[in-house]
Amino acid sequence: MNRFVLFCTVLFAFLAEANENKVCQACHPAIYAEYYQSSHRNASVYNNPIHKAMWEKYPKDEKGYTCAKCHSPSDVEALKSGVLTKNDTQMHEPISCIYCHTIQDVKEEENSNTNISSGKTREFYTAQSGKEGSVSFEKQSSLFGLSTSTKNSPFHKINYDNKNYYNGNVCMGCHSHTNNAHGIDITMLDAKIDEKDKNSCVSCHMPQVLGSKTTFDEGKTHAFHGMAGIHMERKKMAEYIDFKLSKNSNDFSISIINKSNHALFGQAYRQGVLKAEIKRGKKTIELEPFIFERKFAKDGKEVSPWEATEVSKDTLVYAKRDVIFNVALQGGDILTLTLGVKRISEEGAKELELKDSSEFTQFRVLKTQNFNF
Numbered sequence: 517m518n519r520f521v522l523f524c525t526v527l528f529a530f531l532a533e534a535n536e537n538k539v540c541q542a543c544h545p546a547i548y549a550e551y552y553q554s555s556h557r558n559a560s561v562y563n564n565p566i567h568k569a570m571w572e573k574y575p576k577d578e579k580g581y582t583c584a585k586c587h588s589p590s591d592v593e594a595l596k597s598g599v600l601t602k603n604d605t606q607m608h609e610p611i612s613c614i615y616c617h618t619i620q621d622v623k624e625e626e627n628s629n630t631n632i633s634s635g636k637t638r639e640f641y642t643a644q645s646g647k648e649g650s651v652s653f654e655k656q657s658s659l660f661g662l663s664t665s666t667k668n669s670p671f672h673k674i675n676y677d678n679k680n681y682y683n684g685n686v687c688m689g690c691h692s693h694t695n696n697a698h699g700i701d702i703t704m705l706d707a708k709i710d711e712k713d714k715n716s717c718v719s720c721h722m723p724q725v726l727g728s729k730t731t732f733d734e735g736k737t738h739a740f741h742g743m744a745g746i747h748m749e750r751k752k753m754a755e756y757i758d759f760k761l762s763k764n765s766n767d768f769s770i771s772i773i774n775k776s777n778h779a780l781f782g783q784a785y786r787q788g789v790l791k792a793e794i795k796r797g798k799k800t801i802e803l804e805p806f807i808f809e810r811k812f813a814k815d816g817k818e819v820s821p822w823e824a825t826e827v828s829k830d831t832l833v834y835a836k837r838d839v840i841f842n843v844a845l846q847g848g849d850i851l852t853l854t855l856g857v858k859r860i861s862e863e864g865a866k867e868l869e870l871k872d873s874s875e876f877t878q879f880r881v882l883k884t885q886n887f888n889f
């Protein structure tokens with residue numbers, strides 16, 4: 517029997533029981549392995565302790581678990597009923613391969629956008645310039661049938677024709693904004709997609725990494741499904757952030773230049789931190805770090821993100837932010853700048869009563885650079 521036919525027969529039998537992603541794993545093992553470590557696989561209450569802690573504090577109403585819309589849309593029951601149950605989808609594929617690859621369009625809405633699915637479970641959207649169009653499996657015989665070669669997937673169709681996959685708009689159903697009941701965006705990204713940009717959500721956060729994209733393909737690289745960001749491939753992110761220094765007689769200022777198309781550190785409780793250290797002869801002078809964050813308030817008093825009616829502090833990095841350190845630099849000084857991010861601030865961890873929070877509040881370095889004087 518032909519290798520493909522055999523393979524597919526086994527697979528289709530298996531399909532009836534296994535979760536959907538397991539099927540993809542058979543032919544896309546590298547991508548599956550990355551996905552499995554990603555925060556998309558870990559987005560559910562059962563896999564992300566911060567999400568769980570926030571959901572427990574969150575005021576409940578008859579709509580139930582509304583977070584499902586973005587954190588576990590593949591759990592169709594939870595999405596429809598708002599009732600959470602610890603099931604395989606929540607554990608292994610809250611945002612599944614099929615979910616992302618069938619987002620046909622994104623409907624822009626006031627409080628949060630909504631993904632429109634094609635509803636097709638055997639035809640997947642993706643992007644590859646030069647390949648626009650929908651393709652099916654092809655088998656070609658040559659040398660009177662002595663050898664065969666194959667093209668595309670025996671399991672599913674591929675649709676290269678959806679422009680949302682080329683410009684990054686496919687991410688915006690979930691990542692654009694999440695407003696609380698008072699219209700305050702608590703996962704603010706403030707992204708602006710411009711077709712003229714050299715980079716997109718996908719090229720920056722899903723860079724090409726080594727390993728072929730399918731078991732049938734000799735190609736050397738594939739799009740990274742672990743998602744480059746706070747957890748993985750952090751050093752790659754440094755490319756998109758620049759430091760520019762200007763020295764004055766009594767102080768110095770650093771411009772943080774953000775080359776992405778969105779604000780940095782906008783998620784509630786997240787913190788960016790800029791550390792500065794001067795080596796002067798035998799002495800090391802540590803300066804007070806600068807914190808990039810948003811704080812939320814109601815009637816002038818600090819409150820949790822979901823109660824907020826206003827933003828009381830906003831020191832995020834949009835296109836650029838200047839930070840001034842009140843120290844005069846001297847000849848011979850070596851200044852070390854380190855920009856990093858805490859997934860959740862110490863205060864946030866306390867507010868959410870997160871136990872064993874040191875892993876979550878850990879300082880994760882994005883970029884470090886020395887300046888000599």
Ligand code: HEC
Pocket residue numbers: 523524527536537539540541542543544613614617640641642643644667668669670671672674729730732733
């Ligand atoms: C029987 C093997 C097989 C299974 C199972 C399978 N695929 Fe594929 N898939 C392929 C092959 C082969 C290609 C074509 C790669 C190429 O063009 O070189 C492909 C291509 C793709 C592409 C487009 C890649 C490109 O060329 O840009 C996507 C997206 C994709 N698969 C998603 C999935 C998802 C999601 C699942 C699970 C629901 C899945 N596949 C299951 C074999 C499979």
Ligand code: HEC
Pocket residue numbers: 564566567570571574582583584585586587628629689690691692693694703782783859860
């Ligand atoms: C409209 C989509 C959407 C909805 C609805 C939504 N979220 Fe999120 N949430 C996101 C996105 C996107 C991120 C990632 C943001 C980032 O990393 O900057 C996120 C991140 C988070 C984080 C940070 C997780 C971490 O590990 O750092 C928490 C906590 C969180 N959400 C809680 C909730 C809770 C609780 C609900 C329901 C009450 C909810 N979210 C509803 C889109 C949503």
Ligand code: HEC
Pocket residue numbers: 554555556558559560564567585586587589611616684686687688689690691717718721722743744745746747748
């Ligand atoms: C179905 C909704 C959904 C879609 C579609 C989606 N995301 Fe996410 N994404 C999330 C949620 C929810 C989180 C936060 C999960 C958590 O930490 O609890 C997240 C987290 C992330 C993170 C943080 C990862 C980290 O570990 O640092 C990045 C980066 C990201 N997404 C990029 C993207 C990109 C790029 C796309 C488009 C290709 C995309 N996402 C599509 C819901 C989505």
Ligand code: HEC
Pocket residue numbers: 537540541544547548549551556611612613614616617642643644681686718722729730737738739741
């Ligand atoms: C958060 C959304 C999201 C999830 C979840 C997701 N993908 Fe993708 N995937 C994408 C995007 C966007 C691309 C297009 C990358 C590009 O343009 O290079 C892509 C590309 C691919 C490709 C082609 C790779 C290449 O380098 O051309 C394959 C194959 C694929 N995905 C399979 C899968 C499988 C299998 C899973 C589950 C294990 C999965 N995807 C989960 C968004 C997603």
Ligand code: HEC
Pocket residue numbers: 684687688691705707708709715716717718720721744745746747753754756757775776777778780781857882
């Ligand atoms: C030019 C590169 C670039 C582009 C384009 C880009 N990003 Fe980012 N993104 C970054 C950098 C750099 C960071 C900061 C590092 C960090 O926080 O992980 C970041 C942070 C994030 C975060 C927070 C993740 C985290 O780890 O806290 C999310 C979510 C995210 N980006 C999603 C997106 C989405 C969605 C798009 C498309 C609208 C996009 N990004 C476009 C470079 C980019």
